[in-house]
Amino acid sequence: MFERHKHTHKYSWAAVVAAVAGLAAVASARAEDSVKVGLILPMTGGQASTGKQIENAIKLYMQQKGDTVAGKKVEIILKDDAAIPDKTKTAAQELIVNDKVNFIAGFGVTPAALAAAPLATQAKIPEVVMAAGTSIITERSPYIVRTSFTLAQSSTIIGDWAVKNGIKKVATLTSDYAPGNDALNFFKQHFTAGGGEVVEEVKTPLANPDFAPFLQRMKDAKPDAIFVFVPAGQGGNFMKQYAERGLDKAGIKVIGPGDVTDDDLLNNMGDAVLGTVTAHLYSAAHPSQMNKDFVAAYKKAFGNRPGFMAVSGYDGIHLIYEALKKTNGDTDGTKLVEAMKGQKWESPRGPISIDPETRDIVQNIYIRKVEKVDGELYNVEFATFEAVKDLGKTKK
Amino acid sequence: MTAILTNLFDGVAYGMLLFVLACGLAVTLGLMNFVNLAHGAFAMTGGYVCMVLVNRMGWPFFAALPLAFVSAAAIGIALERTLYRHLYTRSHLDQVLFTIGLTFMSVAAVDYIQGSSRVFINLPDALQGQFDLFGVGIGRYRLMIIVICGLLTVGLQMVLAKTRFGSRLRAAVDDPRAASGLGINVPQVFAFTFAFGCGLAGLGGALSAEILGLDPYFPLKFMIYFLIVVTVGGSSSITGPFLASLLLGIGDVAGKYYVPKMGPFVIYTMMIVILIWRPNGLFGRTAAR
Numbered sequence: 085m086f087e088r089h090k091h092t093h094k095y096s097w098a099a100v101v102a103a104v105a106g107l108a109a110v111a112s113a114r115a116e117d118s119v120k121v122g123l124i125l126p127m128t129g130g131q132a133s134t135g136k137q138i139e140n141a142i143k144l145y146m147q148q149k150g151d152t153v154a155g156k157k158v159e160i161i162l163k164d165d166a167a168i169p170d171k172t173k174t175a176a177q178e179l180i181v182n183d184k185v186n187f188i189a190g191f192g193v194t195p196a197a198l199a200a201a202p203l204a205t206q207a208k209i210p211e212v213v214m215a216a217g218t219s220i221i222t223e224r225s226p227y228i229v230r231t232s233f234t235l236a237q238s239s240t241i242i243g244d245w246a247v248k249n250g251i252k253k254v255a256t257l258t259s260d261y262a263p264g265n266d267a268l269n270f271f272k273q274h275f276t277a278g279g280g281e282v283v284e285e286v287k288t289p290l291a292n293p294d295f296a297p298f299l300q301r302m303k304d305a306k307p308d309a310i311f312v313f314v315p316a317g318q319g320g321n322f323m324k325q326y327a328e329r330g331l332d333k334a335g336i337k338v339i340g341p342g343d344v345t346d347d348d349l350l351n352n353m354g355d356a357v358l359g360t361v362t363a364h365l366y367s368a369a370h371p372s373q374m375n376k377d378f379v380a381a382y383k384k385a386f387g388n389r390p391g392f393m394a395v396s397g398y399d400g401i402h403l404i405y406e407a408l409k410k411t412n413g414d415t416d417g418t419k420l421v422e423a424m425k426g427q428k429w430e431s432p433r434g435p436i437s438i439d440p441e442t443r444d445i446v447q448n449i450y451i452r453k454v455e456k457v458d459g460e461l462y463n464v465e466f467a468t469f470e471a472v473k474d475l476g477k478t479k480k
Numbered sequence: 481m482t483a484i485l486t487n488l489f490d491g492v493a494y495g496m497l498l499f500v501l502a503c504g505l506a507v508t509l510g511l512m513n514f515v516n517l518a519h520g521a522f523a524m525t526g527g528y529v530c531m532v533l534v535n536r537m538g539w540p541f542f543a544a545l546p547l548a549f550v551s552a553a554a555i556g557i558a559l560e561r562t563l564y565r566h567l568y569t570r571s572h573l574d575q576v577l578f579t580i581g582l583t584f585m586s587v588a589a590v591d592y593i594q595g596s597s598r599v600f601i602n603l604p605d606a607l608q609g610q611f612d613l614f615g616v617g618i619g620r621y622r623l624m625i626i627v628i629c630g631l632l633t634v635g636l637q638m639v640l641a642k643t644r645f646g647s648r649l650r651a652a653v654d655d656p657r658a659a660s661g662l663g664i665n666v667p668q669v670f671a672f673t674f675a676f677g678c679g680l681a682g683l684g685g686a687l688s689a690e691i692l693g694l695d696p697y698f699p700l701k702f703m704i705y706f707l708i709v710v711t712v713g714g715s716s717s718i719t720g721p722f723l724a725s726l727l728l729g730i731g732d733v734a735g736k737y738y739v740p741k742m743g744p745f746v747i748y749t750m751m752i753v754i755l756i757w758r759p760n761g762l763f764g765r766t767a768a769r
Contacts, residue, residue: 128588128591128596129697130695130697132591132596133595133596133597136595136596286740287740287741289744294494294691294692294732294733296490296494296619296691296733297487297490297732297733297734297735297736297737297740298736298737298740300483300486300487300490300617300737301736301737301740304483318598318693320598320600320693321598321692321693324600324690325691327608327609328608328609328610328619328621329610329617329619330609330610330617348597349597349598352599352600353600354600
C-alpha cells in the first residue's frame with residue numbers, strides 16, 4: 085500500500101515538473117509573436133446563450149479572417165464566469181496575471197463588466213465589452229471600449245417613435261435590475277417629453293416565474309401599448325402569456341428595446357409576437373449583402389440564427405484586429421485603446437463607429453416589426469435612426 | 481369584482497401547479513424522511529421529454545403528458561434502486577450533498593444535450609387564449625391545469641387514505657421495522673412511492689413549461705418554491721402541501737397584482753409569518769422528527 089503510494093507520488097511529481105517545463109517553453113516561444121485575448125463569458129447559467137453566441141461569432145470571424153494579424157498570432161483564452169461578478173473578477177485576475185493577456189473581452193452582464201473595470205485600469209489593457217448594456221460601464225475605466233449597445237440608445241428611440249405614431253398611453257413592465265431601470269428611465273424621459281403618458285409602471289423581479297398577475301394589471305390599465313424590457317430568455321414567456329391573456333385582442337401593442345424579440349428565441353415564440361414593434365441595433369433580417377453573408381455563414385457553422393449578441397462579438401473581435409493593425413502589432417494597452425477610438429466600419433448590423441470621447445459605440449437604431457418571412461418570424465426593419473450615440477452618459 | 485375573480489382563478493391555477501410539482505417532494509421528505517433536493521431535476525426531465533415528443537416527433541400534447549409522467553418515474557425508480565436507497569439511513573447532510581450534486585449533473589446534462597435556451601411546448605389551439613365567463617377572463621390552459629391537478633389531488637388522497645397500498649405506505653413510514661415484521665416489503669413500497677413522486681414531478685414539469693418556462697436551470701430556480709410549499713404545508717400528509725400551494729399561489733398572484741412593488745416579497749413574507757405561527761407548518765406533526 086505504502087509502496088504504491090510512493091510510486092504514484094513520484095510519477096505525479098515527474099509529470100508536474102515536465103508539464104511546468106513544457107509550459108514555460110511554450111510560453112516563452114509564444115510571448116514574442118502572439119497576442120492573447122482573455123474572453124470572459126457566461127457559458128453556463130441563465131445567460132449562457134449570450135456567451136455561446138459571442139463565442140461562436142468570434143470563432144466564425146477568425147475562421148474567415150485567419151488568426152494572424154499584423155504578424156501576430158491571435159490566441160483566445162475562454163473563461164466561464166456564469167455571469168457572476170465575483171467569478172468575472174477572479175477570471176480577469178488569472179488572465180491578466182498568469183496568462184498575461186493583452187485584452188480582456190466579453191462580459192455578458194453589467195455587473196460582470198463593472199467587476200473587471202478596475203483590473204483593466206490597473207493592468208492598462210483594453211476591456212472590450214461585447215454584451216453588457218448599461219450606460220455607466222464605459223465611464224468606469226478609460227480602458228473600456230464597447231461594441232454592443234446601450235439600453236439608452238434603443239429606449240430613447242422607441243420613446244420618440246411611439247409618441248409620433250399615435251401611442252399616447254403606455255404601461256411599462258421592466259425587469260428590476262440596472263439595465264431594466266435604464267431602459268425604463270430613458271424611455272419615460274423621451275416618451276413623456278413628447279407628450280405621452282405612462283399610466284402604469286411595474287417592475288418585475290429578475291427571477292420571475294409567472295407574468296400573469298403583472299399582465300392582468302397591464303390589461304386592466306387599458307394602455308395603447310406596453311413597454312417591455314425583460315432579459316433575453318424571458319421574452320418568450322412574456323409574449324406567450326401576453327397572448328394567453330388576450331392583450332393582443334384587446335388592442336394593446338408591445339413596444340420596447342429589441343431584447344424581448346431577440347433573434348435567438350424569436351422563431352419559437354409563436355404568432356402572438358407578430359406586430360411587436362421594437363427599436364434595436366440588429367436584426368438577422370437586416371437587408372445588407374454583408375449581413376446576408378454573415379447570417380448564412382453563421383447558420384452553416386452553428387445551425388441557428390445569429391442574434392444581436394453574436395454581432396456584438398463579431399464586431400468586438402474585429403475591433404481588436406483593427407486596433408492591432410493600426411499599432412502594427414504593438415501590444416501596449418494605452419496605444420491599443422487610442423487606436424480603437426474613432427474606428428469606423430461596416431458591420432453586419434450597418435455602419436458603426438467607436439465614439440472617441442466616450443469609447444462607446446455609435447450605431448444606427450432601427451425600428452422593426454415582427455413579421456413572417458418565408459414561414460419564419462423575423463424583426464423586419466422599417467425605419468432607421470442614424471448614428472445614434474449613447475444618450476445615457478452622466479455628464480462629467 | 482371581476483378582477484378579484486380573475487386573480488383568484490390565476491392564483492388557484494398557479495397553486496395547483498406548484499402542488500403537482502412539489503407533492504412528490506412532500507412524499508419523499510415527509511413520508512420517507514429523505515431530503516431530495518434533486519426533485520426539480522425529475523420535473524425538468526418530464527418537461528423535456530414532453531417537449532421532444534410534441535415539438536420534434538409530432539405527438540399530440542395530451543398523449544405526451546402521460547409519457548412525461550412515465551419517463552420521470554422510470555428514471556426515478558432506476559436512480560432509487562441504484563443510488564438513493566443507499567442513502568436512506570445516512571444523515572440529512574449526506575442526502576443534501578448527494579442530491580444537490582445530482583441536480584447540478586442534471587443541469588449540465590440537459591444543457592449539453594438540449595442547449596441552454598428556454599424551450600416551449602407547442603400547444604394545441606384548443607388550449608390557447610382566454611374565454612369570458614360572466615366577465616371573468618378564464619385562461620384555457622390554466623383551466624386545464626386546475627382540472628388535471630384537482631383530479632390528481634383527489635385521486636392521491638383516496639389512494640393514501642382508502643387503499644391497501646396507502647395503509648402499507650403509512651405503516652412503512654411510521655415504523656419500518658414493525659411493518660417489515662408484518663410482511664410488508666418496505667423497500668419496495670418506498671421505491672414505488674418514490675417513483676410515483678418523481679412521475680408527478682415530471683407531469684408538473686411538462687405542465688409548467690408554458691407558465692414557468694423550461695430551461696436547464698429549472699431544478700435550481702424552482703427548488704426554493706418546492707421547499708417553501710413543503711415547509712409551509714408541513715410534510716405529514718398531502719393535504720398540508722395542497723393547502724399551502726393554494727395559499728401561496730393565490731397570495732403570490734394577488735400580491736403581484738395589488739402591490740406590484742412588493743410583489744416578489746409576498747410569498748416569502750407569508751412563509752415567515754406562517755412559520756412563526758406554526759413552526760412545523762400548517763399541518764406539521766407536533767413532534768418534529
